[in-house]
Amino acid sequence: MVKFGFALNPSSRIDLDKTDREKFAQLVELEPDVLKCMACGSCTASCTAGKFTPTSVRSAILEIQNGRWQQALDMLKGCLLCGKCTMVCPRAINTRHLILAINEVYQSGK
Amino acid sequence: MKNIVVIGGGPAGLEASAQLHRLGYNVILVEKSPQLGGHLAKWDRLFPSGIPAKDVLEKMVSQINGVKYFLEANVQSINLLHKSYNVILNNGITVLADAVLFTTGFDLFPAQKKEEYGYGIYEKVITNADLENWFKTKKDNRVTENPKRIGFVHCVGSRDEKAGNRYCSKVCCATAVKQACEIKQEFPDVEVFCFYMDLRMFGRGYEDMYLSAQKDYGVRFIRGRVSEVAENINKELIVKAEDTLSGKPIKVTLDLLVLMSGMQNCSEGTKVAHQLGIANAGNDGFFETKDAIYSQQHSTREGIFFAGACTGPKTLPDSLSEARAAAIEIHNYVKGIR
Numbered sequence: 001m002v003k004f005g006f007a008l009n010p011s012s013r014i015d016l017d018k019t020d021r022e023k024f025a026q027l028v029e030l031e032p033d034v035l036k037c038m039a040c041g042s043c044t045a046s047c048t049a050g051k052f053t054p055t056s057v058r059s060a061i062l063e064i065q066n067g068r069w070q071q072a073l074d075m076l077k078g079c080l081l082c083g084k085c086t087m088v089c090p091r092a093i094n095t096r097h098l099i100l101a102i103n104e105v106y107q108s109g110k
Numbered sequence: 111m112k113n114i115v116v117i118g119g120g121p122a123g124l125e126a127s128a129q130l131h132r133l134g135y136n137v138i139l140v141e142k143s144p145q146l147g148g149h150l151a152k153w154d155r156l157f158p159s160g161i162p163a164k165d166v167l168e169k170m171v172s173q174i175n176g177v178k179y180f181l182e183a184n185v186q187s188i189n190l191l192h193k194s195y196n197v198i199l200n201n202g203i204t205v206l207a208d209a210v211l212f213t214t215g216f217d218l219f220p221a222q223k224k225e226e227y228g229y230g231i232y233e234k235v236i237t238n239a240d241l242e243n244w245f246k247t248k249k250d251n252r253v254t255e256n257p258k259r260i261g262f263v264h265c266v267g268s269r270d271e272k273a274g275n276r277y278c279s280k281v282c283c284a285t286a287v288k289q290a291c292e293i294k295q296e297f298p299d300v301e302v303f304c305f306y307m308d309l310r311m312f313g314r315g316y317e318d319m320y321l322s323a324q325k326d327y328g329v330r331f332i333r334g335r336v337s338e339v340a341e342n343i344n345k346e347l348i349v350k351a352e353d354t355l356s357g358k359p360i361k362v363t364l365d366l367l368v369l370m371s372g373m374q375n376c377s378e379g380t381k382v383a384h385q386l387g388i389a390n391a392g393n394d395g396f397f398e399t400k401d402a403i404y405s406q407q408h409s410t411r412e413g414i415f416f417a418g419a420c421t422g423p424k425t426l427p428d429s430l431s432e433a434r435a436a437a438i439e440i441h442n443y444v445k446g447i448r
Contacts, residue, residue, distance in 0.1 A: 014353060016259075016303070016362035028328070035324045039333070039355050062356050065330060091321075 019067030023105055027064070031101040033093040037061045043085035043095055053078030057085050057095050060102065069106045076102060111136045112444050115197045115207040117185060117382060120148025121170060121426055122418030122433040123213035128173035129437035130211075135444075138197075138205050139179035142378055146171055146179065148215050154245035156426060157288040158315035166426070185382045195413060209413045209440045212397065213433065214379025216419040219267025219275065219371040227263065227369055232341040235367045237266075238285055245292060257300050257365035260293055261349055262286045263336045264306040268372030277394050279372030280423040283310045286370050287323045294327040302329045303362060305336045305351050313425065332360065339367060373423040386411060396422045407436040415440055 027034055043057040044050055055078040063072040076099050085095040114130050116123050119141030127137045145151055147170075153163040184200045188210065195207045221229040221237045229235045236244075236252050244250040264286055268279040283306065290302045304323075309331070311317045323329040334352040341347055347364045375395045383389035383397060388409050392398040397420050400408035407415050417436035418429040441447075 013359045013361055014356070016360060021301070032325065035328055036321065038320075038324075038331075059356070062353070066353065066356060066358075066360070 014066045014068070016066070019065070020069075023069070024064065027101055027105045030105060031094070031098045033091070034061060034064075034098055034101075036091040036093055038091060040090060042088040042090060046084045046088045048082050048084060049078040049080055055079055057099065060099075064102065064106075069102075072102060073106055112208045113138060113194075113205055114209050114211065114440060114444075115140065115195070115205055116211045116213055118142075118148070118213040118215055118376070118379065118418075118420075119146040119179060119181075120213060120215045120418065120429075121150050121167075122215065122429040122436075123148075123211075124170040124174055125430050125433035126211055126213055126417050126437050127177045127179070128170070129434055130440060131174065131177050133437065133441050135441075137177045138203075138207070139174070139177055140183045140185060140199060141179060141181050142184055144181050146181070149218075149239075150426070152239065152243060152246075154242050155288070155292070157284045158313065158319045160288070160292075184378070188382060188385050190413075193413070208444050209415060211415045211417060211436055211440060212379060212383065212409070212420050213416075213418045213436075214376040214382070214420045215429075216373035216423065217376050219273065219279075219374055221266055221369045221371045223273055224266055224270075224369070226338045227266065227336065227367070228339045228341065228347075229369055232339065232347060232367075233345055234341075234347055234365060235339065235369065237369050237371045238282065238289065239371065241289055241293075241368050245289075253366060257297055259301045259303065259362060259364045260297075260366045260368070261303045261305060261336070261347075261362070261364045262290055262368045262370060264304065264309075264370050265335065266369040266371050267374070269307065275372060275374055275394070277423070278310060280310070280312075281425050282370040282372055283308075284313065284316050284319065284425075286368075287311075287316075287319050287329070289368065290329045291319070291323050291327050294329065302327070303364075304329060304331045305334060305349075306331060307333070307335055334360070336367075373419060375420060379420055386414060388414060392421075394422070396420065407432060407439045413443065415443075 041058050047055050049055040060072040060075045083096050112135050114135045114137050116127050116139045127139045131137045147167045150163050150167050186200050187198045195210050197205045197207050244253050267273045311320050334354045336351045338350050347367050349362050351360050353360045380389045399406050415436050417432040
Protein backbone atom coordinates (compact mmCIF):
# COMPACT_ATOMS: atom_id res chain seq x y z
CA MET A 1 0.00 0.00 0.00
CA VAL A 2 1.24 3.47 -0.82
CA LYS A 3 2.04 5.55 2.20
CA PHE A 4 0.91 9.14 1.88
CA GLY A 5 2.30 10.20 5.23
CA PHE A 6 -1.17 10.70 6.66
CA ALA A 7 -4.25 8.61 7.38
CA LEU A 8 -7.94 9.29 7.59
CA ASN A 9 -9.67 8.74 10.89
CA PRO A 10 -13.27 7.64 11.07
CA SER A 11 -15.57 10.61 11.67
CA SER A 12 -15.87 11.60 15.30
CA ARG A 13 -19.09 13.45 14.60
CA ILE A 14 -22.05 12.72 16.84
CA ASP A 15 -25.30 12.19 14.98
CA LEU A 16 -28.16 13.07 17.30
CA ASP A 17 -30.68 11.75 14.77
CA LYS A 18 -29.52 8.24 15.66
CA THR A 19 -29.59 8.22 19.44
CA ASP A 20 -31.56 5.41 21.09
CA ARG A 21 -34.43 7.16 22.83
CA GLU A 22 -36.01 3.91 24.04
CA LYS A 23 -33.00 2.78 26.05
CA PHE A 24 -32.58 6.25 27.45
CA ALA A 25 -36.23 6.23 28.51
CA GLN A 26 -35.55 2.96 30.38
CA LEU A 27 -32.64 4.61 32.16
CA VAL A 28 -34.79 7.62 33.08
CA GLU A 29 -37.39 5.21 34.43
CA LEU A 30 -34.78 3.55 36.66
CA GLU A 31 -32.98 6.76 37.67
CA PRO A 32 -34.88 9.95 36.70
CA ASP A 33 -32.13 12.12 38.17
CA VAL A 34 -29.88 11.39 35.17
CA LEU A 35 -31.74 14.31 33.54
CA LYS A 36 -30.64 16.71 36.25
CA CYS A 37 -26.91 16.75 35.45
CA MET A 38 -25.63 20.24 34.64
CA ALA A 39 -22.13 19.08 33.74
CA CYS A 40 -20.35 20.87 36.58
CA GLY A 41 -17.69 18.16 36.84
CA SER A 42 -17.68 17.85 40.64
CA CYS A 43 -18.08 14.05 40.34
CA THR A 44 -15.11 13.71 38.01
CA ALA A 45 -12.93 15.98 40.11
CA SER A 46 -13.57 14.02 43.27
CA CYS A 47 -13.39 10.55 41.67
CA THR A 48 -10.92 8.20 43.35
CA ALA A 49 -10.62 5.99 40.28
CA GLY A 50 -10.56 8.94 37.91
CA LYS A 51 -6.97 9.77 38.76
CA PHE A 52 -5.73 6.49 37.31
CA THR A 53 -8.45 5.42 34.86
CA PRO A 54 -10.73 7.40 32.53
CA THR A 55 -13.62 7.18 35.01
CA SER A 56 -15.99 10.16 34.81
CA VAL A 57 -19.69 10.17 35.65
CA ARG A 58 -20.19 13.54 33.99
CA SER A 59 -18.67 12.33 30.72
CA ALA A 60 -20.55 9.02 30.93
CA ILE A 61 -23.90 10.84 31.15
CA LEU A 62 -22.90 12.98 28.18
CA GLU A 63 -21.82 9.94 26.12
CA ILE A 64 -25.18 8.29 26.79
CA GLN A 65 -27.04 11.46 25.79
CA ASN A 66 -24.98 11.47 22.61
CA GLY A 67 -25.89 7.84 21.92
CA ARG A 68 -22.39 6.48 22.65
CA TRP A 69 -23.31 4.14 25.48
CA GLN A 70 -20.44 1.70 24.88
CA GLN A 71 -18.00 4.51 25.64
CA ALA A 72 -20.03 5.28 28.77
CA LEU A 73 -19.81 1.68 29.99
CA ASP A 74 -16.05 1.60 29.35
CA MET A 75 -15.73 4.85 31.25
CA LEU A 76 -17.49 3.47 34.32
CA LYS A 77 -15.53 0.18 34.45
CA GLY A 78 -13.02 1.59 36.90
CA CYS A 79 -15.70 2.77 39.35
CA LEU A 80 -15.21 1.52 42.92
CA LEU A 81 -18.70 2.58 44.00
CA CYS A 82 -17.08 4.57 46.80
CA GLY A 83 -19.83 7.17 46.61
CA LYS A 84 -17.70 10.31 46.81
CA CYS A 85 -19.38 11.66 43.67
CA THR A 86 -22.80 11.25 45.32
CA MET A 87 -21.57 13.35 48.21
CA VAL A 88 -20.33 16.23 46.05
CA CYS A 89 -23.11 16.39 43.43
CA PRO A 90 -24.79 19.82 43.76
CA ARG A 91 -27.93 18.57 42.02
CA ALA A 92 -28.20 15.74 44.57
CA ILE A 93 -28.06 13.00 41.96
CA ASN A 94 -27.62 9.55 43.46
CA THR A 95 -24.65 8.92 41.18
CA ARG A 96 -23.92 5.52 42.73
CA HIS A 97 -27.40 4.34 41.86
CA LEU A 98 -27.11 5.99 38.46
CA ILE A 99 -23.92 4.06 37.65
CA LEU A 100 -25.62 0.80 38.60
CA ALA A 101 -28.67 1.75 36.54
CA ILE A 102 -26.53 2.58 33.49
CA ASN A 103 -24.89 -0.83 33.75
CA GLU A 104 -28.24 -2.55 34.13
CA VAL A 105 -29.84 -0.88 31.11
CA TYR A 106 -26.93 -0.81 28.70
CA GLN A 107 -24.98 -3.98 29.65
CA SER A 108 -27.99 -6.11 28.76
CA GLY A 109 -28.09 -4.47 25.33
CA LYS A 110 -24.68 -5.88 24.43
CA MET B 111 -49.66 72.12 36.40
CA LYS B 112 -46.31 70.70 35.33
CA ASN B 113 -46.05 68.81 32.06
CA ILE B 114 -44.04 65.61 31.74
CA VAL B 115 -43.52 63.97 28.35
CA VAL B 116 -42.97 60.20 28.37
CA ILE B 117 -41.60 58.78 25.11
CA GLY B 118 -42.57 55.14 24.55
CA GLY B 119 -45.74 53.35 25.64
CA GLY B 120 -44.27 50.01 26.63
CA PRO B 121 -44.30 48.64 30.20
CA ALA B 122 -41.81 51.21 31.54
CA GLY B 123 -43.66 54.10 29.88
CA LEU B 124 -47.05 52.95 31.12
CA GLU B 125 -45.87 52.40 34.67
CA ALA B 126 -43.97 55.70 34.88
CA SER B 127 -46.94 57.58 33.39
CA ALA B 128 -49.32 56.08 35.94
CA GLN B 129 -47.03 56.96 38.84
CA LEU B 130 -46.38 60.51 37.62
CA HIS B 131 -50.07 61.06 37.07
CA ARG B 132 -50.76 59.94 40.64
CA LEU B 133 -48.13 62.40 41.85
CA GLY B 134 -50.21 65.14 40.23
CA TYR B 135 -48.42 65.79 36.96
CA ASN B 136 -49.90 66.35 33.55
CA VAL B 137 -48.46 63.35 31.69
CA ILE B 138 -48.29 63.18 27.89
CA LEU B 139 -47.38 59.68 26.70
CA VAL B 140 -46.13 59.30 23.13
CA GLU B 141 -46.31 55.89 21.44
CA LYS B 142 -45.12 55.24 17.89
CA SER B 143 -47.27 52.16 17.18
CA PRO B 144 -51.09 51.91 16.97
CA GLN B 145 -51.32 50.21 20.40
CA LEU B 146 -49.88 50.50 23.89
CA GLY B 147 -47.76 47.81 25.52
CA GLY B 148 -44.66 47.58 23.33
CA HIS B 149 -43.19 44.10 23.04
CA LEU B 150 -45.33 42.92 25.95
CA ALA B 151 -48.44 43.25 23.77
CA LYS B 152 -46.96 40.67 21.39
CA TRP B 153 -45.91 38.19 24.09
CA ASP B 154 -47.96 35.21 25.27
CA ARG B 155 -46.66 34.15 28.69
CA LEU B 156 -43.92 35.44 30.99
CA PHE B 157 -41.09 33.66 32.78
CA PRO B 158 -40.52 32.30 35.35
CA SER B 159 -44.05 31.26 36.33
CA GLY B 160 -45.91 31.59 33.01
CA ILE B 161 -48.20 34.50 33.92
CA PRO B 162 -50.16 35.58 30.79
CA ALA B 163 -48.64 38.76 29.34
CA LYS B 164 -52.15 39.97 28.59
CA ASP B 165 -53.10 40.06 32.30
CA VAL B 166 -50.03 42.10 33.20
CA LEU B 167 -50.61 44.53 30.36
CA GLU B 168 -54.29 44.97 31.21
CA LYS B 169 -53.31 45.81 34.79
CA MET B 170 -50.85 48.44 33.55
CA VAL B 171 -53.23 50.01 31.07
CA SER B 172 -55.97 50.19 33.72
CA GLN B 173 -53.60 52.34 35.83
CA ILE B 174 -53.11 55.11 33.27
CA ASN B 175 -56.60 56.63 33.48
CA GLY B 176 -56.19 60.37 33.08
CA VAL B 177 -52.90 60.16 31.25
CA LYS B 178 -53.04 61.78 27.81
CA TYR B 179 -51.55 59.42 25.29
CA PHE B 180 -51.04 59.64 21.57
CA LEU B 181 -50.77 56.54 19.41
CA GLU B 182 -48.93 56.44 16.09
CA ALA B 183 -47.12 59.54 17.30
CA ASN B 184 -43.46 60.47 16.95
CA VAL B 185 -41.35 63.19 18.43
CA GLN B 186 -40.53 65.44 15.47
CA SER B 187 -38.35 67.84 17.35
CA ILE B 188 -37.22 68.42 20.90
CA ASN B 189 -35.18 71.35 22.14
CA LEU B 190 -34.43 73.23 25.31
CA LEU B 191 -36.23 76.55 25.92
CA HIS B 192 -34.88 78.17 29.05
CA LYS B 193 -35.55 75.42 31.65
CA SER B 194 -38.15 73.36 29.84
CA TYR B 195 -38.18 71.24 26.72
CA ASN B 196 -40.25 72.15 23.70
CA VAL B 197 -41.52 68.86 22.28
CA ILE B 198 -43.26 68.84 18.88
CA LEU B 199 -45.10 65.70 17.79
CA ASN B 200 -45.85 64.65 14.22
CA ASN B 201 -49.60 65.07 14.90
CA GLY B 202 -49.17 68.81 15.33
CA ILE B 203 -49.20 68.78 19.14
CA THR B 204 -46.64 70.90 20.94
CA VAL B 205 -45.84 70.48 24.63
CA LEU B 206 -43.65 72.58 26.85
CA ALA B 207 -42.35 69.86 29.20
CA ASP B 208 -40.70 70.36 32.56
CA ALA B 209 -39.09 66.95 32.21
CA VAL B 210 -38.85 64.28 29.53
CA LEU B 211 -38.65 60.57 30.24
CA PHE B 212 -37.26 58.16 27.66
CA THR B 213 -38.89 54.76 27.94
CA THR B 214 -38.11 53.91 24.35
CA GLY B 215 -37.18 50.32 25.10
CA PHE B 216 -35.45 47.99 22.69
CA ASP B 217 -35.59 46.58 19.18
CA LEU B 218 -35.19 42.85 18.71
CA PHE B 219 -31.96 41.97 16.95
CA PRO B 220 -32.80 41.37 13.26
CA ALA B 221 -32.02 37.64 13.06
CA GLN B 222 -31.51 37.68 9.29
CA LYS B 223 -28.21 39.45 9.99
CA LYS B 224 -26.87 36.12 11.24
CA GLU B 225 -27.04 34.71 7.73
CA GLU B 226 -25.53 31.34 8.70
CA TYR B 227 -28.70 30.53 10.69
CA GLY B 228 -30.89 31.07 7.64
CA TYR B 229 -33.68 33.22 9.06
CA GLY B 230 -35.69 34.45 6.09
CA ILE B 231 -33.90 31.91 3.88
CA TYR B 232 -35.05 28.55 5.26
CA GLU B 233 -38.73 28.13 5.96
CA LYS B 234 -38.42 26.40 9.33
CA VAL B 235 -36.18 28.94 11.01
CA ILE B 236 -38.13 31.32 13.26
CA THR B 237 -37.34 33.74 16.09
CA ASN B 238 -38.35 33.84 19.75
CA ALA B 239 -40.87 36.58 18.86
CA ASP B 240 -42.35 34.43 16.06
CA LEU B 241 -42.76 31.49 18.44
CA GLU B 242 -44.34 33.71 21.06
CA ASN B 243 -46.78 34.93 18.42
CA TRP B 244 -47.55 31.30 17.56
CA PHE B 245 -48.22 30.48 21.23
CA LYS B 246 -50.60 33.44 21.29
CA THR B 247 -52.42 32.95 17.99
CA LYS B 248 -51.57 29.36 16.94
CA LYS B 249 -51.20 30.81 13.46
CA ASP B 250 -47.90 30.26 11.70
CA ASN B 251 -47.43 27.88 8.79
CA ARG B 252 -43.81 27.29 9.75
CA VAL B 253 -44.81 25.52 12.98
CA THR B 254 -46.20 22.19 11.79
CA GLU B 255 -47.97 19.39 13.63
CA ASN B 256 -46.06 16.52 15.26
CA PRO B 257 -42.51 17.78 14.98
CA LYS B 258 -39.80 15.25 15.85
CA ARG B 259 -37.02 17.60 16.89
CA ILE B 260 -36.92 21.30 17.71
CA GLY B 261 -33.85 23.40 18.50
CA PHE B 262 -33.28 26.69 20.27
CA VAL B 263 -30.20 28.83 19.59
CA HIS B 264 -29.20 31.10 22.46
CA CYS B 265 -27.28 34.39 22.04
CA VAL B 266 -28.44 35.29 18.51
CA GLY B 267 -27.09 38.80 18.03
CA SER B 268 -25.76 38.86 21.59
CA ARG B 269 -22.20 38.28 22.81
CA ASP B 270 -21.27 38.61 19.16
CA GLU B 271 -18.87 41.30 17.99
CA LYS B 272 -19.57 40.57 14.35
CA ALA B 273 -23.27 41.20 14.92
CA GLY B 274 -22.25 44.48 16.55
CA ASN B 275 -23.50 43.50 20.00
CA ARG B 276 -20.83 42.37 22.40
CA TYR B 277 -23.11 42.35 25.44
CA CYS B 278 -25.42 39.69 26.87
CA SER B 279 -29.12 40.42 26.30
CA LYS B 280 -29.94 39.01 29.72
CA VAL B 281 -33.47 37.69 29.15
CA CYS B 282 -33.02 35.28 26.21
CA CYS B 283 -31.71 32.34 28.30
CA ALA B 284 -34.76 32.40 30.54
CA THR B 285 -37.02 32.94 27.51
CA ALA B 286 -35.47 29.96 25.69
CA VAL B 287 -35.94 27.67 28.69
CA LYS B 288 -39.52 28.90 29.11
CA GLN B 289 -40.32 28.38 25.43
CA ALA B 290 -38.60 24.97 25.40
CA CYS B 291 -40.91 23.83 28.23
CA GLU B 292 -43.95 25.34 26.52
CA ILE B 293 -43.17 23.61 23.23
CA LYS B 294 -42.93 20.30 25.15
CA GLN B 295 -46.38 21.04 26.60
CA GLU B 296 -47.69 21.49 23.05
CA PHE B 297 -45.85 18.51 21.58
CA PRO B 298 -44.98 16.02 24.37
CA ASP B 299 -43.12 13.64 22.03
CA VAL B 300 -40.81 16.21 20.52
CA GLU B 301 -37.09 16.16 21.33
CA VAL B 302 -35.94 19.64 22.32
CA PHE B 303 -32.35 20.86 22.13
CA CYS B 304 -31.04 24.13 23.53
CA PHE B 305 -27.69 25.28 22.13
CA TYR B 306 -26.12 27.56 24.72
CA MET B 307 -22.74 28.97 25.69
CA ASP B 308 -23.59 29.78 29.31
CA LEU B 309 -26.99 29.55 30.90
CA ARG B 310 -27.56 32.82 32.70
CA MET B 311 -30.28 31.94 35.19
CA PHE B 312 -29.77 34.89 37.49
CA GLY B 313 -33.28 35.71 38.70
CA ARG B 314 -35.47 34.31 41.40
CA GLY B 315 -37.08 31.10 40.20
CA TYR B 316 -35.02 30.92 37.01
CA GLU B 317 -32.73 28.12 38.17
CA ASP B 318 -35.83 26.14 39.16
CA MET B 319 -37.18 26.71 35.68
CA TYR B 320 -33.94 25.32 34.20
CA LEU B 321 -34.04 22.30 36.51
CA SER B 322 -37.66 21.68 35.58
CA ALA B 323 -36.81 21.91 31.86
CA GLN B 324 -34.29 19.12 32.37
CA LYS B 325 -36.14 16.97 34.88
CA ASP B 326 -39.81 17.38 33.96
CA TYR B 327 -39.54 18.09 30.24
CA GLY B 328 -36.32 16.27 29.31
CA VAL B 329 -34.93 19.24 27.39
CA ARG B 330 -31.39 18.51 26.22
CA PHE B 331 -28.91 21.33 26.77
CA ILE B 332 -25.94 21.28 24.44
CA ARG B 333 -23.04 23.53 25.28
CA GLY B 334 -21.96 24.95 21.96
CA ARG B 335 -23.00 27.63 19.56
CA VAL B 336 -24.70 26.53 16.34
CA SER B 337 -22.20 27.19 13.58
CA GLU B 338 -24.32 26.62 10.51
CA VAL B 339 -27.74 25.54 9.34
CA ALA B 340 -28.61 23.93 6.02
CA GLU B 341 -31.89 22.74 4.57
CA ASN B 342 -32.49 19.33 2.99
CA ILE B 343 -34.95 18.47 0.24
CA ASN B 344 -37.73 17.81 2.78
CA LYS B 345 -37.31 21.33 4.19
CA GLU B 346 -35.81 19.86 7.36
CA LEU B 347 -32.89 21.68 8.91
CA ILE B 348 -29.45 20.14 9.27
CA VAL B 349 -27.83 21.86 12.22
CA LYS B 350 -24.13 21.71 13.03
CA ALA B 351 -22.53 22.63 16.31
CA GLU B 352 -19.81 21.43 18.61
CA ASP B 353 -20.69 19.67 21.81
CA THR B 354 -17.93 21.46 23.66
CA LEU B 355 -18.36 19.27 26.74
CA SER B 356 -17.23 16.21 24.79
CA GLY B 357 -15.19 18.16 22.28
CA LYS B 358 -16.92 16.54 19.34
CA PRO B 359 -18.86 17.96 16.42
CA ILE B 360 -22.58 17.33 16.51
CA LYS B 361 -25.13 17.06 13.74
CA VAL B 362 -28.88 16.93 14.20
CA THR B 363 -31.86 17.19 11.86
CA LEU B 364 -34.58 19.51 13.12
CA ASP B 365 -38.15 20.30 12.12
CA LEU B 366 -37.98 23.79 13.60
CA LEU B 367 -35.19 26.06 14.77
CA VAL B 368 -35.92 28.97 17.09
CA LEU B 369 -33.41 31.82 17.21
CA MET B 370 -33.25 33.73 20.48
CA SER B 371 -32.88 37.26 19.12
CA GLY B 372 -31.35 39.62 21.63
CA MET B 373 -32.01 43.26 22.43
CA GLN B 374 -30.53 46.38 20.93
CA ASN B 375 -31.38 50.01 21.58
CA CYS B 376 -34.57 51.19 19.88
CA SER B 377 -33.68 52.95 16.62
CA GLU B 378 -36.63 55.40 16.85
CA GLY B 379 -35.68 56.35 20.39
CA THR B 380 -32.08 56.84 19.35
CA LYS B 381 -33.18 59.33 16.66
CA VAL B 382 -34.95 61.46 19.28
CA ALA B 383 -32.00 61.21 21.64
CA HIS B 384 -29.70 62.44 18.85
CA GLN B 385 -31.48 65.78 18.87
CA LEU B 386 -30.50 66.17 22.50
CA GLY B 387 -26.97 64.95 22.02
CA ILE B 388 -27.44 62.06 24.42
CA ALA B 389 -27.49 59.14 21.94
CA ASN B 390 -24.58 56.78 21.35
CA ALA B 391 -22.83 57.79 24.53
CA GLY B 392 -22.48 54.14 25.51
CA ASN B 393 -20.34 52.05 23.18
CA ASP B 394 -22.98 49.31 23.17
CA GLY B 395 -25.58 51.58 21.52
CA PHE B 396 -27.68 51.97 24.66
CA PHE B 397 -28.09 55.36 26.34
CA GLU B 398 -25.51 56.32 28.90
CA THR B 399 -26.83 57.09 32.35
CA LYS B 400 -25.35 59.88 34.46
CA ASP B 401 -23.84 57.30 36.79
CA ALA B 402 -23.79 53.53 36.39
CA ILE B 403 -24.72 52.76 40.00
CA TYR B 404 -26.23 55.70 41.81
CA SER B 405 -28.09 57.66 39.12
CA GLN B 406 -29.48 55.05 36.75
CA GLN B 407 -32.53 57.14 35.87
CA HIS B 408 -30.68 60.38 35.05
CA SER B 409 -29.27 61.21 31.66
CA THR B 410 -26.26 63.45 31.31
CA ARG B 411 -28.67 66.36 30.63
CA GLU B 412 -30.80 68.16 33.17
CA GLY B 413 -34.47 67.26 32.94
CA ILE B 414 -34.00 64.21 30.71
CA PHE B 415 -34.56 60.85 32.35
CA PHE B 416 -34.40 57.17 31.40
CA ALA B 417 -36.25 54.04 32.47
CA GLY B 418 -36.31 50.51 31.08
CA ALA B 419 -34.39 48.77 28.33
CA CYS B 420 -33.17 51.96 26.60
CA THR B 421 -30.20 51.88 28.99
CA GLY B 422 -29.43 48.18 28.51
CA PRO B 423 -31.23 44.82 28.36
CA LYS B 424 -33.67 44.37 31.22
CA THR B 425 -36.31 41.98 32.47
CA LEU B 426 -39.88 43.20 32.83
CA PRO B 427 -39.73 43.56 36.65
CA ASP B 428 -36.43 45.48 36.24
CA SER B 429 -38.09 47.89 33.82
CA LEU B 430 -41.08 48.40 36.11
CA SER B 431 -38.83 49.15 39.09
CA GLU B 432 -36.90 51.66 36.99
CA ALA B 433 -40.14 53.28 35.86
CA ARG B 434 -41.22 53.82 39.47
CA ALA B 435 -37.74 55.07 40.38
CA ALA B 436 -37.80 57.49 37.44
CA ALA B 437 -41.18 58.88 38.55
CA ILE B 438 -39.73 59.74 41.94
CA GLU B 439 -36.53 61.16 40.44
CA ILE B 440 -38.57 63.38 38.11
CA HIS B 441 -40.75 64.47 41.02
CA ASN B 442 -37.62 65.42 43.01
CA TYR B 443 -36.17 67.24 40.01
CA VAL B 444 -39.31 69.27 39.29
CA LYS B 445 -39.70 70.13 42.97
CA GLY B 446 -36.09 71.20 43.08
CA ILE B 447 -35.14 68.54 45.62
CA ARG B 448 -31.55 67.38 45.32
